[in-house]
Amino acid sequence: MTFITSAQTLARVTTKDWRGHLLPIVLGGIMAAAALAFVSYLLWPTWEVDSASGPARLPISVGSTLFNVPSASIRMKIQHHSGPQERIDLSFTYPALQPPDAPKHVSAADVEDAMQPIDRIFLSIAAHHDSLAPEIRVRTIFPRYLEQTQTLSEDGLTMRPFREGSPYSGEDLFSAVPNLAARCTREASTPGMCLSERRVEGADLTFRFPRSWLSQWREVADAMDRLTQQLHGSR
Structure with missing residues (x-):
């Protein structure tokens, strides 16, 4: 108990x-x-x-050549991934050479007000598959279609027009030794644009920019050099 x-x-x-x-x-x-x-x-x-x-930069291989690409510079959504690609299309502000801000919506009523001078340099990187190198094309192919006349500017830039009826009719070839060769359309209802190419290992880099920039062609050539180094420099 x-x-x-x-x-x-x-x-x-x-x-x-x-x-x-x-x-x-x-x-x-x-x-x-x-x-x-x-x-x-x-x-x-x-x-x-x-x-x-996401990541600020993406490792992208084009033509078995590695590039370190700023994500915000990629123009096409389908290309916005790392790894091997056949081609990538990029844009950078000029002269800062930074990825552009996100595009803003523009209504039809604002189209005329939205027309501003181009402030970007466009770059396409594509596998070349052993095609003719850009510098060889400038030396051996283009001269066949050029007029004999040429104009040399005071700052060392040479301009030669392509013959009418040639595959490059309506364009001019600008060159300066050693670091610039650009094929440019002429100013018309739309601004003239220039195309300059260079090869890096298994890929060709094609730069596009307004023809009017050639008034400061040394700065443009330097910008293309710097972009190439930033994307495919020593790592």
């Missing part, structure tokens, strides 16, 4: 002690959850930006 009474007393004491510790445990859990929620709130903007923007 004494044993049973002692057991009942111990059970009541134990139950009372457990209930006494329950309140501090609950309060501690609430405080821990609040602290975790506060830390998560502070860190959440950083996580969101990183997951939305």
Whole structure:
């Protein structure tokens, strides 16, 4: 009888002690959850930006040649991934040579107001598959279609027009030794544009820019050199 009474007393004491510790445990859990929620709130903007923007640069192989490409410079959504590709199309602001900002929506009523001078240099990188190198084309193919006359500017830039009826009719060839050769359309209802090519291992780089920029052709040639180095420099 004494044993049973002692057991009942111990059970009541134990139950009372457990209930006494329950309140501090609950309060501690609430405080821990609040602290975790506060830390998560502070860190959440950083996580969101990183997951939305993705990597700043992508390793892309064109013609088995590796390029380190800024993600924001890629013009076509289908090309926005790392790994081997047959071709990629890029654009950079000039003269900063930075990826452009996201395009803004322009309504039909704002088209005329939106027509601004081109401030970008466009670049296409494509596998050449052992086709004729750009510098060889300039030396051996283009001269067959050029007029004999040429114009030499004061800053060392030579201009020769292509013959009418040739495959390059309506264009002019601008060259300067050693670092510039550009085939340019003439100014008309649309601005004249220039095309300059160079080969890097298994890929050909084709730069496009406004003809009007040739008034500062040394800066343009330097910009193409710098872009080539940024995309395919020593790593």
